[in-house]
Amino acid sequence: MSKPRLATIWLDGCSGCHMSLLDMDERLFDITERVDIVYGALVDVKEFPEDVDVTLVEGAISSEDDLRKIYEVRRNTRVLVSLGDCAVTSNVPGMRNQIGPAAILERAYLENVTINPQLPGPMVPRLLAMSRPVHAVVKVDVFVPGCPPSADLIHSVLDDLISGRVPVTAGVTCFG
Amino acid sequence: MLNLAQIVQSHALSFFYLSSPDLLLGFDSDPALRNLVGVARQTPDLARDGVALRRFGQRIIERLGGKRIHPAWVVPGGVSRPLDASERDSILAEIPDARERAHRTLEWFKKNVASWTEEAAHFGDFPSLYMGLVHEGGNAAYSDGLLRVVDSSGWVMADGVDPRAYDEYLGETVEPWSYLKSTYFKPLGYPAGIYRVGPLARLNVAERLGTSAADAELAEYRDRLGRYPSSSFHYHYARLIEIVHCIDVIDEILSRPDILDPHVRARAQINRNEGVGVSEAPRGVLIHHYKVDDDGLVEWVNLVIATGHNNLAMNRSVLQTARHYIKGDQVKEGMLNRVEAVIRCYDPCLSCSTHAVGQMPLEVDIRDAEGSLLRQVSR
Numbered sequence: 273m274s275k276p277r278l279a280t281i282w283l284d285g286c287s288g289c290h291m292s293l294l295d296m297d298e299r300l301f302d303i304t305e306r307v308d309i310v311y312g313a314l315v316d317v318k319e320f321p322e323d324v325d326v327t328l329v330e331g332a333i334s335s336e337d338d339l340r341k342i343y344e345v346r347r348n349t350r351v352l353v354s355l356g357d358c359a360v361t362s363n364v365p366g367m368r369n370q371i372g373p374a375a376i377l378e379r380a381y382l383e384n385v386t387i388n389p390q391l392p393g394p395m396v397p398r399l400l401a402m403s404r405p406v407h408a409v410v411k412v413d414v415f416v417p418g419c420p421p422s423a424d425l426i427h428s429v430l431d432d433l434i435s436g437r438v439p440v441t442a443g444v445t446c447f448g
Numbered sequence: 449m450l451n452l453a454q455i456v457q458s459h460a461l462s463f464f465y466l467s468s469p470d471l472l473l474g475f476d477s478d479p480a481l482r483n484l485v486g487v488a489r490q491t492p493d494l495a496r497d498g499v500a501l502r503r504f505g506q507r508i509i510e511r512l513g514g515k516r517i518h519p520a521w522v523v524p525g526g527v528s529r530p531l532d533a534s535e536r537d538s539i540l541a542e543i544p545d546a547r548e549r550a551h552r553t554l555e556w557f558k559k560n561v562a563s564w565t566e567e568a569a570h571f572g573d574f575p576s577l578y579m580g581l582v583h584e585g586g587n588a589a590y591s592d593g594l595l596r597v598v599d600s601s602g603w604v605m606a607d608g609v610d611p612r613a614y615d616e617y618l619g620e621t622v623e624p625w626s627y628l629k630s631t632y633f634k635p636l637g638y639p640a641g642i643y644r645v646g647p648l649a650r651l652n653v654a655e656r657l658g659t660s661a662a663d664a665e666l667a668e669y670r671d672r673l674g675r676y677p678s679s680s681f682h683y684h685y686a687r688l689i690e691i692v693h694c695i696d697v698i699d700e701i702l703s704r705p706d707i708l709d710p711h712v713r714a715r716a717q718i719n720r721n722e723g724v725g726v727s728e729a730p731r732g733v734l735i736h737h738y739k740v741d742d743d744g745l746v747e748w749v750n751l752v753i754a755t756g757h758n759n760l761a762m763n764r765s766v767l768q769t770a771r772h773y774i775k776g777d778q779v780k781e782g783m784l785n786r787v788e789a790v791i792r793c794y795d796p797c798l799s800c801s802t803h804a805v806g807q808m809p810l811e812v813d814i815r816d817a818e819g820s821l822l823r824q825v826s827r
């Protein structure tokens with residue numbers, strides 16, 4: 273039997289959830305023995321591959337680029353995991369929702385600059401009006417809250433998924 | 449100590465997880481294997497040292513702050529709880545092992561450094577200014593220091609700068625093609641005021657680090673590369689020396705008699721409506737500037753981060769590397785990988801520094817002298 277194909281992707285998050293994944297330390301090598309990592313921060317693959325068994329998604333959906341990626345991820349993934357509070361609730365990125373992107377961009381790129389005040393574009397992905405959790409955009413199969421979820425929790429979720437079990441996160445997870 | 453532990457873990461991540469695949473397996477090696485797992489297959493000891501050093505730093509953060517990522521331990525007025533003796537002893541017990549691994553890695557790097565001579569000469573080798581925090585007397589500072597700026601021949605352009613005055617010296621500008629702002633040294637203007645921060649810059653601006661083993665390594669580094677190394681490739685070497693230094697400073701701090709003092713927090717109030725804080729983050733000078741109202745609610749923030757300080761230099765480095773390695777219209781994967789690897793030298797935030805993704809699509813337009821497009825390659 274071929275190994276399960278695992279991907280991780282980082283949308284609008286701070287990378288803390290990926291850091292927590294790395295906090296599995298030596299268990300990381302054990303996991304990499306049991307799966308093929310086909311996409312993510314530690315492997316040099318540019319295009320999201322087809323036929324992925326499990327994708328861990330860090331971060332909220334905040335830009336057009338995030339949106340494009342999450343559709344691509346969903347299309348090619350059997351079990352999609354919302355990893356961390358940003359993916360689950362939009363968390364920190366969602367704090368901007370009451371203010372709106374225009375005011376934020378103005379503050380950062382027109383007011384707080386010394387020279388060349390201008391709004392970046394058109395080569396940068398546009399911000400969406402709202403930063404939204406992953407499940408507001410595509411179907412999510414497993415929710416793993418935490419900011420970030422602990423390495424032990426990520427390990428047990430992966431261990432369950434790799435072994436074909438449905439991970440039970442209720443009761444063992446919390447926000448923050 | 450929290451900051452030093454963070455530097456150790458972050459440098460370990462940068463060097464072992466992100467850059468060692470290029471260095472060990474080769475810039476031209478098969479991209480499918482050019483990752484930490486590939487490194488672990490070829491030299492399990494090196495990969496294990498990397499994981500162990502990162503874990504050493506992360507565990508200190510966890511012991512002090514209660515969790516490894518986003519600990520809420522540092523609070524206005526101090527920290528939320530004191531260190532207890534058993535935690536101190538656990539950290540102390542892990543120091544000899546971490547120290548040994550750090551030195552072993554440094555030796556490995558020095559033994560192999562000659563094989564990367566070409567990369568060293570074309571990975572962002574140009575004169576620029578360097579900025580970092582120093583203590584009075586010239587030792588490198590990672591917090592509580594004053595800003596110093598030197599040029600590539602060591603001429604001091606600014607010194608003893610109180611971080612509160614940062615905006616007299618640093619200007620910020622926007623490029624239409626990036627959400628990342630670029631900073632420049634105001635007295636020289638834009639873009640002549642290009643400067644670098646982080647490990648390479650810190651070793652250039654400081655007279656010395658202030659711990660004996662690291663200072664011996666620093667002397668050797670300067671013997672090999674000169675007093676003010678100007679290639680961004682040497683960020684790697686500088687990073688490894690800093691790991692050695694930070695471990696020794698952590699040891700020193702833990703050995704202080706007042707380290708278990710339970711008086712760890714003053715009850716801070718809103719004493720002022722504006723404040724600036726500066727530290728050396730792993731990647732370089734980090735400036736936080738806040739304005740709050742009389743209830744302490746934040747009204748205005750400006751953060752000037754290391755990757756912004758380095759933005760002009762990163763772009764210039766990419767140009768230099770691309771010019772050197774991409775010749776004619778035939779482009780091999782290894783050449784493009786070098787263009788990414790030069791960015792990894794600066795260890796900018798993970799999405800850019802890693803091989804992450806269509807997250808970092810690399811497109812190179814090859815044009816002739818008249819500017820007409822000969823070929824477009826992407827990876």
Ligand code: SF4
Nearest residue numbers: 285286288356357358
């Ligand atoms: S959930 Fe927390 S750790 Fe994860 S990306 Fe969001 S802010 Fe970072």
